[in-house]
Amino acid sequence: MNLALYKEMMRVNLRGIMNYAGGSAFYILFMIWLYPGLADNTKALNDLVQAMPEGVGKAFGLNNGFSSAEGFISGEYYGLILVLILAIVCVQMSTQLVAKLVDRGSMAYLLATPTTRSKVAFTQAMVLVTSLFIIMAVTTLSGFAGKAWFLGSGYEFGIARFSQLNLVAFLLFFAIGGFCFLVSCACNDEKKALGISGAVTFGFFTLDILGKISDKLDVLRFFTLFSFYRPGEIVQGTAAWAEVSIWLLMIGLACFTIGIQLFRRRDLPL
Amino acid sequence: MLQVEGLTKQFSNGKGIRDVSFTVNKGEVFGFLGPNGAGKSTTIRHIMGFMRPDRGSVTINGLDAWKGQGQVQRHTGYLPGEISFIDGMTGASFLQFMASMQGVKDTAKREMLIRRLQFDAATPIRKMSKGMKQKVGIVAAFMHSPEVIILDEPSSGLDPLMQKIFTQLVLEEKAAGTTFLMSSHSFQEIERTCDRAAIIKDGSIVAVKNIHELQSMQRKLFEILFETPEDAQRFAASGLIIDSIAGNRVRIAVQGNYNPFTAELAKYPVRSMDIFTQNLEDIFMDYYDREAKVQ
Numbered sequence: 001m002n003l004a005l006y007k008e009m010m011r012v013n014l015r016g017i018m019n020y021a022g023g024s025a026f027y028i029l030f031m032i033w034l035y036p037g038l039a040d041n042t043k044a045l046n047d048l049v050q051a052m053p054e055g056v057g058k059a060f061g062l063n064n065g066f067s068s069a070e071g072f073i074s075g076e077y078y079g080l081i082l083v084l085i086l087a088i089v090c091v092q093m094s095t096q097l098v099a100k101l102v103d104r105g106s107m108a109y110l111l112a113t114p115t116t117r118s119k120v121a122f123t124q125a126m127v128l129v130t131s132l133f134i135i136m137a138v139t140t141l142s143g144f145a146g147k148a149w150f151l152g153s154g155y156e157f158g159i160a161r162f163s164q165l166n167l168v169a170f171l172l173f174f175a176i177g178g179f180c181f182l183v184s185c186a187c188n189d190e191k192k193a194l195g196i197s198g199a200v201t202f203g204f205f206t207l208d209i210l211g212k213i214s215d216k217l218d219v220l221r222f223f224t225l226f227s228f229y230r231p232g233e234i235v236q237g238t239a240a241w242a243e244v245s246i247w248l249l250m251i252g253l254a255c256f257t258i259g260i261q262l263f264r265r266r267d268l269p270l
Numbered sequence: 271m272l273q274v275e276g277l278t279k280q281f282s283n284g285k286g287i288r289d290v291s292f293t294v295n296k297g298e299v300f301g302f303l304g305p306n307g308a309g310k311s312t313t314i315r316h317i318m319g320f321m322r323p324d325r326g327s328v329t330i331n332g333l334d335a336w337k338g339q340g341q342v343q344r345h346t347g348y349l350p351g352e353i354s355f356i357d358g359m360t361g362a363s364f365l366q367f368m369a370s371m372q373g374v375k376d377t378a379k380r381e382m383l384i385r386r387l388q389f390d391a392a393t394p395i396r397k398m399s400k401g402m403k404q405k406v407g408i409v410a411a412f413m414h415s416p417e418v419i420i421l422d423e424p425s426s427g428l429d430p431l432m433q434k435i436f437t438q439l440v441l442e443e444k445a446a447g448t449t450f451l452m453s454s455h456s457f458q459e460i461e462r463t464c465d466r467a468a469i470i471k472d473g474s475i476v477a478v479k480n481i482h483e484l485q486s487m488q489r490k491l492f493e494i495l496f497e498t499p500e501d502a503q504r505f506a507a508s509g510l511i512i513d514s515i516a517g518n519r520v521r522i523a524v525q526g527n528y529n530p531f532t533a534e535l536a537k538y539p540v541r542s543m544d545i546f547t548q549n550l551e552d553i554f555m556d557y558y559d560r561e562a563k564v565q
Binding site for chain 1: 318320321339344348350352353355356357358359370373
């Protein structure tokens with residue numbers, strides 16, 4: 001880890017990260033603020049969801065129910081919007097942190113200083129992980145703040161399960177970020193890195209939705225990291241969240257390690 | 271100080287460098303000459319440890335350039351051929367960042383260099399001209415007082431005045447014992463500062479000579495405008511190597527010995543005279559030809 005590089009990279013990227021974190025915080029607060037109005041009509045809403053084709057409800061997390069705040073948020077926010085925000089952050093930042101610097105040649109300056117490639121790559125990986133952490137931390141804290149402001153004690157809100165949900169979401173993107181980082185380390189071309197990591201990340205996401213919509217396509221879910229992430233099951237307490245967390249952590253660590261090693265050994269066109 | 275031994279790298283497109291060897295002694299300014307695409311940058315990438323050689327090695331101060339990552343760079347400064355900095359920085363913040371990466375606390379030398387090269391370091395990098403970026407790059411390569419400085423096409427983008435200041439900087443550093451490797455595709459750029467130079471062509475070194483030898487091998491084209499076509503004809507018939515003749519205009523090639531040329535020219539009134547800058551192949555035409563025949 002190179003502290004000077006870490007500080008500089010965080011400084012350069014901080015504004016973007018804070019924008020995403022701010023957007024995420026605003027959205028989750030909005031959802032929580034919305035909840036009391038919906039909760040009073042739980043039955044009607046549940047009927048409405050029942051009326052929809054089953055696959056659609058499953059795919060977009062509508063079946064998580066409206067009877068608890070975290071159930072509602074898990075479906076409406078953690079099932080789609082947050083996933084999209086973090087997927088974009090992973091793809092974009094991982095490309096910027098390595099492949100872009102190699103493609104444009106700025107990496108030459110970093111490697112011309114007394115540091116090693118492993119240190120540079122590790123530092124860039126840490127910048128990515130820190131960014132994801134900041135966004136998730138701001139989102140989680142906003143969730144707690146929203147509970148205190150808008151829900152008080154009148155509505156159900158499971159703090160423990162909400163925390164588990166956030167942990168698993170963070171680790172899911174730790175793993176996806178690791179994969180994008182690996183791609184970025186292997187590419188000389190910025191656009192190629194962006195294309196591959198973007199295609200794979202959103203491909204994973206699409207496979208997961210398809211798998212959820214139809215039981216016939218269930219097999220697809222073996223090919224995507226998103227299968228580990230079941231917001232609805234986590235808030236209902238039926239997911240093996242600890243086991244899933246360990247898996248995601250291992251996958252992420254493996255990807256980051258392979259990426260750093262690849263970057264250390266390969267020829268760079270600088 | 272810097273040894274390149276049998277460096278070989280083959281790329282998948284068939285290009286590459288073959289068996290490149292040379293040694294740069296301490297306190298020497300070594301030129302690395304070659305036309306574009308001859309393998310200069312590839313060699314420099316190996317020296318900087320960005321690429322792993324197929325065969326051969328680069329040693330700087332006794333350390334292997336590929337294996338000694340993190341150590342070698344303590345002794346080297348580098349100016350890349352293509353200038354590209356990290357987005358969202360000013361010249362000053364980039365240099366401050368580089369200094370912290372280099373672990374240098376003393377800012378005296380950096381400020382001296384900025385003053386000498388006359389640029390406003392507070393300008394955001396994306397608003398800088400090519401020459402100004404080049405200056406920032408030069409400061410970054412010099413400011414930590416490395417023992418070896420590697421410069422890839424250093425004076426591109428600099429105006430003639432700045433090229434002069436840059437030449438002075440190099441000569442001052444050289445006097446202080448710094449070793450230089452400087453690549454270029456123009457002989458003029460090299461001859462002002464270098465002691466010796468290697469010429470590379472199609473991935474192989476064709477010659478390593480001291481600069482005086484290279485100067486004597488150099489072929490120069492003069493274009494002379496005579497008063498009358500008759501003078502031009504007579505001058506052309508005097509046995510010198512004539513490149514072309516048109517009216518009262520004669521183009522003549524001189525290599526090494528200028529005396530027969532000046533002695534002959536002194537006999538005629540001359541209206542005007544130009545010296546042509548040529549590319550490297552033309553300057554060392556005889557040399558390249560002779561090599562081709564030997565092969």
